[in-house]
Amino acid sequence: MTPDTDAAMGRALELAAAAQEWGDTPIGAVVLGPDGAVLAEAANEREKRGDPTAHAEVLALRAAARVHGDGWRLTGCTLVVTLEPCTMCAGASVLARVDRVVYGAEDPKAGAAGSLWDVVRDRRLNHRPEVTAGIRAEESATLLRAFFRAQRGL
Numbered sequence: 001m002t003p004d005t006d007a008a009m010g011r012a013l014e015l016a017a018a019a020q021e022w023g024d025t026p027i028g029a030v031v032l033g034p035d036g037a038v039l040a041e042a043a044n045e046r047e048k049r050g051d052p053t054a055h056a057e058v059l060a061l062r063a064a065a066r067v068h069g070d071g072w073r074l075t076g077c078t079l080v081v082t083l084e085p086c087t088m089c090a091g092a093s094v095l096a097r098v099d100r101v102v103y104g105a106e107d108p109k110a111g112a113a114g115s116l117w118d119v120v121r122d123r124r125l126n127h128r129p130e131v132t133a134g135i136r137a138e139e140s141a142t143l144l145r146a147f148f149r150a151q152r153g154l
Contacts, residue, residue, distance in 0.1 A: 004036035005102050008080040009136045011041060012104075015056065016082045016143050019043035026143045027083045029056035031064035031098075034076030040064035057081050057089035061096050073097045082140040084111035084133065090119035094127050102132045104140030 008030040015028025024044040033039045040063030045054040057079060065072045078100040079085075079093050085101065090112035093101050101113055101120055112119040113131050121128050 004032055005078065005080055005135060008032055008038065009104060012080055012082045013136065013139055013143065015041055015043040020147050023047045026147050027056045027081065029060040029079060029081040031060045031074065032078040032080065033068065039067055039077065053088065055089050057085055058092050061092055065096065075099065078102060083107050083144065084113050084115055086110045087112040087117060087119055093129055094120055094125055097127050098129050100130045100132065102135055104135055104137045105144060106133065
């Protein structure tokens with residue numbers, strides 16, 4: 001973990017906390033540029049937008065592509081997200097050509113960066129980001145557990 005990724009995870013956790021305020025699953029994502037500076041950030045907005053693809057990672061990657069100097073190719077960039085990416089988000093990170101995916105909590109039910117599937121490191125694909133797991137995992141998991149307890153009325 002670098003100071004940049006730790007700070008980015010801190011910001012992703014803040015974004016995740018904001019998402020639950022509007023009823024979305026608390027997941028936040030930050031894209032760091034090659035120099036470690038924040039290019040883009042987003043929180044889950046599926047409920048807010050009524051869009052099943054409005055995951056934090058997808059929104060952050062889209063925003064980063066608009067400001068990164070190489071169009072849709074996010075070469076040299078790092079995706080930092082509070083929860084292990086699902087298949088859609090893992091696929092988006094591969095297709096965006098990010099160099100690294102850094103995540104907090106594992107997702108044993110839908111994770112596609114090593115838990116249930118390993119899309120990001122699938123040797124059949126033409127790009128495989130480096131993966132760093134478990135950064136501030138307990139903070140991420142705590143946010144998610146509290147959200148789902150509240151959803152269930154517990």
